Amino acid sequence: MDVVQLLQADLHDALAGVLGVKPEPTEVAVTPTKAEFDGDYTLVVFPWVKRAQRSPEQLAIAVGDYLLEHSALVEDFNVVKGFLNITIRPGVWVQALREIPVDGTYGFAKPNSSGQSIMVEYSSPNTNKPLHLGHIRNILLGHSVSQILAAMGHRVIRANLVNDRGIHICKSMVAWLRYGHGETPQSAHMKGDHLIGKYYVRYDQEYRREVQELIDSTGCTEEEAKSKASILQEAQEMLRRWEAQDPDILSLWRRMNGWVYEGFDTTYSQLGVGFDRVYYESETYLAGRTIVLQGLERGIFTRREDGSVWIDLRADGLDQKLLLRSDGTTVYMTQDLGTATQRFHEYALTSMVYVVGNEQDYHFQVLRLILKHLGYDWADRLYHLSYGMVNLPEGKMKSREGTVVDADDLIAQMDETARATAAELGKAVDLPEADRDAIHHAVGLGALKYFILKVDPTKTMVFDPKESIDFNGNTGPFIQYTHARGCSVLRKLEDGVGETMPQEVRGLSALERNLIRGLAQWPQVLRQAAEQLSPALVANYAYELARYFNQFYHDCPIAKEPDQRLRAVRIASTRATVAVLKAALKLLGIHAPELM
Template identity: 50%
Template sequence: MSIQETIEQHVKNAVLELHGVSLEQVEFQPTRKDFEGDITLVTFPMLRQIKTNPVQLGEAIGKYLVDNVAEVVRYNVIQGFLNIVLADAFYLNSFKAIKKTKEYGRVALTEDSKKLLVEYSSPNTNKPLHLGHVRNNLLGYSVSEILEAAGSKVYKTQIINDRGIHICKSMLAWERFGNGETPESTGLKGDKLVGNYYVRFDQEYKKEIAALMAQGKTEEEAKAEAPILLDAQKMLIKWEAGDEETVDLWKKMNQWVYDGFEKTYDALGVDFDKNYYESQTYLLGKYVVADGLEKGIFYKKEDGSVWIDLTDEGLDEKIVLRSDGTAVYMTQDIGTAIQRMKDFNMDGMVYTVGNEQDYHFKVLFLILKKLGFEWSNYLYHLSYGMVDLPSGKMKSREGTVVDADDLIQQMADTAKAISEELGKLDEYSEEEKEELYKIIGLGALKYYILKVDPKKRILFNPEESVDFQGNTGPFIQYTYARIQSILRKADFDLSEELQLNENYTLHEKEKELIKQIQLYPETIQLAAENHSPALIANYTYDLVKSFNSFYQNVTILGTEDINEKKFRVQLSHSVGEVIKSAFQLLGIQVPERM
């Protein structure tokens, strides 16, 4: 039983004994910093059942707690708020228990652990990953790590969009203008090479539109009749018919892209347990639609297209099969969800997809529910806002995106420039410096993106993210490195049992640090419930601020009392371990030196 649960039970006992009233709930909140106390009881809600003065009620409960709860040593009452002060011995015992806990904060997996699948990334194979994909990958990966730390078995997956007209556009442009060049012959990553031809297609398409409009066509007619687009459509028909030459070209160019993606994922530090491919799943949902049509869940229009009417649920009518019998994205997502459930027998799924698809997922989850799949109640859309740049919005077709690989390199270069200016790495070899620049740069990028609530848009500023002060990744990494420096200078074994006197009086900064460490398990659970890495990021920043305040106000290695020194070094060590653990949940490395 936690200390809050213990106090809650005694508060109920006190009210029952003093006033003959059984309380259903007791409201607590953190004590405000300008008052003495560790936990605050709010008495105002009790006044609905107890006719008395809130100050008198607080005083009576406070006295009862001091007399009956060993951990409560004193209290003060401010209006309807009872501020409860806990004994230093409680915090010391709590710290000793934390020290002994393996992988503190994390819940061990068991046979009964929930099984969850998290989908993220899910790129198209006609262009390299860009800044938008970076936020998606970092969110999906971090949420996977947080859910696992909170006690669920997590499988990471992506659906690769490897078919459709947009893929054929790159293929056609390469066939027409590529002169047989390859990633090997050009020295380009495969995804970049293919992406260049997607841009080239758009350039040629616009030229043809302009030429047709000059001949008197309307813009709409010109867009529909441009020869290069018609050829791409013919290529798609050939692919769907299984034309050997077209399929071979498709396989070759897709493999170039997959090889490129792998390098980017490796640089980002993300991975997957299973890949799904749209080319293999887009037909799955058609069989489900046919079954739903028989059961009256779907209906057919005069042109042969199949729809579902969701107007009673506040949505609209949604097409699930075109008049020519081809699948739409919704059809594919229905089939893929069912297939994944067969593959993993999961207790829930999380889809990491931008907020422009909010409506799509409302419809998908509702259709699956109407089809009778009970597990549809445990599907979650991790909706996130777009990433904007100071220069404006990105456009893939026009080639105005921030390439993920270029961004990763830019972050390392920015970390290098700032580090050299600060002169912090004079004793490092060139190889050590380069590795550290990558760790700092990538940590800055990940932290800057993940510290923001997923639902909010981000204006990304690389220089601002690589700052050694404030709520940034490098600031937290630097604090971790500072702690490692303290540990290296300590002249004793960190695993030694604490020998502090039971009457040891904690410095307010020591108590503040222990309180922050105590919050870590609760923060993991809260982050998992809310699918929000931002809660982990900002918790870590608060912990680091507390440590730096402790570092500036308390003598650690210089204190003459050997037991006091051991305690403070071990406390520093525990802070470092929580920082490292929390940053692992964000996919961020921490350097031993900086």
């Protein structure tokens, strides 16, 4: 039973009866009544006041009276100015609670039932550095969005595009050849991605040194020095040799990238994420070049005197965009043209979601426009989930300067913070050590994931590890602990968990109504999260539901409740809460412990 949809239908009829004209279904929207007022749901009547030729209060009363006479849902109402606050009958809440499945499927569509195939691309790392905190936000958003879309019955393909070629890769390779002396992950006792990242930082240090030396010794400008630095010229020559398929360069490139992939896989495993399809830029950029050359023949693109290929988008309100350099090498846009066409052909996609930071907003605007110019009708079904950057309390991170928070180090730090916090609060002290370690890891990782995912993806955020692990705020551990508390209640009441739900109860307290109403909102929240590609809606719903349950837990005892019908309702409410919290946390990639 979807109480909100049923109430909207009754309100539609009520407005039609009072106004004499049926409003559009989309015009009738209700929201949960604010805590300071009596009621379950609120309708704002101001949009119809002029049509009704009544005051807001008169119209709200007329609609409320109509509901009392004709709706099986409504028990009572009150009016505050133009706000109609509606109270739902207790029996309706009992029926809604009775219909909530507790097997984790509540609000979910059947797998692959929508007929839509959606690819979600996330992670998309460069192979010149390890994954860091910024990558973690990307990965967690992509993984959670994939889970949410799959819960809506879509066929979801989780994709990772590895940026394994280009000048940035060559920079790490040049630095390793110059300064590495054959060092390997084994000899250095480092993860492979960490080792390559070390040489990316070393390249930047040496490049800066060379630039300054050229300025000091020749008196050239900074721009001239930057282009003349020998280490940059060496990297540029390496890129040309790579694109010419030089066997020595390719061999070194495969070896060093192999080290990085092993490191990435370890981090992905620690985060509990994975992919259905991994693409490599080195395998897709040539397809993009072919598309550009075909567009050139069709007159969509133009070649300049230096041999470079461009598209003029000024008629679309943008500017001119480079697609092939004068030396024939490709740019990121070329590769994205190739991968987009390959993916839609390979999977017969309905749509595609790119999880990429907001600094690439313009890039994806251009990508869609170029594909439309090329005649691809699916170009408008490319969506850019544009998220804000992650900063630390001390400021912005910079990869090339080595001032980033490494993903592996952060995960380890969260484990240790969870361990220390649990010890301080005296939690899980009676459990075997292995169980404690598993819980500490689940709580630490849950704190990290929730803190990042609870923020609207479009917003820049500041990550504070200490704040994220709090057991009493809007945090992952608070929700995990609430889930464990609910499991504990059910274990203690095992004999009564199967009690038959009554058809009716005489009354429900405000706390009981709040909890059941919160449970009833879950399907709507899930739909909105899928439509908006926003795990934050799921995260903050889970927090509110956990708050409702904890208030209910403290003030509505179950074991000592003498009314068997009310006792059964409270047990059912607890079971449903545990199931919904577990499902919500799973969509966020967070484990829901049964003991804490």
